[in-house]
Amino acid sequence: MKNFDWIVVGAGITGSVLSYELTKKGLNVLLLEKDPNYSNATRYSYGGVAYWSGTDDYSIQLCQESRDIYHSLSQELGYDTEFRELDLMLTIPVNENPKTVRENYQKFFIQPQLLTPKEATQVEPLLNPDAISGCLQLPHGHLHPQKTNDAYQQAFLRLGGTFNYEKVTQLLSQNTTVTGVKTNKEEYFSENVVICAGGLSHSLLKSIGINVNVYFTHSQLILTPKVDIKLKSLVMPAILNRLDIEEKSGETGIESLWNNPSDQIISDVMEPGAIQFLDGSFCLGQISQIITDPKAKPNQENAEKIIREGVSKILPQLQDLPGKLHHCLVAFCPDSNFLVGKINQFKGLHLFSGFTSTFVFAPPLAKRFAVWVTDNYEKMPSLLS
């Protein structure tokens, strides 16, 4: 019988950073991950750190803490996360009024600079000035998502954490108290379990009758090998239609579709974007689809063509880069930036998922989570279901 202080389910960035912070507090932590190949959202992410995106005192404070954390993280973890400051270039389509689009960014505590198409190409020479009516420029952070995940895991192991590649198949409980988890290999016991299973958090909790407001999109993107072209910034659309479809997917009526998963597409969007990592490889994105069955395989036949066409309008030189299409699930919460806290129905059960800007919010919230656990458990937020 193996006992731990905490069991963390899922080793994407949320599970890895939380395991590290809990272990740093002297707790005996087991981290469980089902997929040694990491076909998850963290691996296929751009790795942008939107530290400008705070909108109220709390989120602004988290953004500032996040920026501080990343500046010394490689040193703290003893492994290069490739963190750097990088311009974010948010492209505005030709048919949109740039000033109106900029107004939507007034809620953020760092305001973007509005650039004309010509000014935008001076910052990012690969942009096609004829495809945009302007660009919003923001100071952004960037890191290598999988290397940052590895860095947290290595530091967690050095502190004495236990990390097993096993799939959690069942949450164990007695009455309404969590007692541990069952995996495809064995049972582990703990009075505290935290779900960091990304897009699968919803179905894992559903399996014990808990309905939380965390859902997922199916995302498709292209990863390329190292190439000689140089992109100087992270490029994304200024109007993120994905946020609209995520919000709609939590509305009454549509919500019931999550209880009867199907591979019918409720909604999909293509948002042309690109980032180049320090090794010269690119991630080109992305198609986001709401399909309530997590096991559904979205149609990949046209996806690569659609992504290449979308990206090539904005960044023509990237159209024919060699590359391979990938698919993953991305967790989101329709009405807040994240769902972090205790799940009231089951004593000892917790959630750390549903982040909108995971790379900015997860590290400072993991630190807070570890402080709540060790010093002030009553203060940890309770999540209603």
Ligand SMILES: Cc1cc2nc3c(=O)[nH]c(=O)nc-3n(C[C@H](O)[C@H](O)[C@H](O)COP(=O)(O)OP(=O)(O)OC[C@H]3O[C@@H](n4cnc5c(N)ncnc54)[C@H](O)[C@@H]3O)c2cc1C
């Ligand atoms: C193309 C693209 C670009 C993006 N760009 C950005 C960006 O610039 N900035 C940003 O902040 N975010 C970005 N994101 C989103 C971000 O990558 C994700 O929100 C984040 O990586 C999610 O981390 P996670 O740990 O919640 O989930 P995941 O990384 O998906 O990890 C969850 C893990 O749980 C494991 N798991 C699930 N069920 C079980 C089980 N039963 N037992 C054991 N293990 C289990 C899974 O195998 C998986 O490894 C992007 C996403 C995509 C796809």
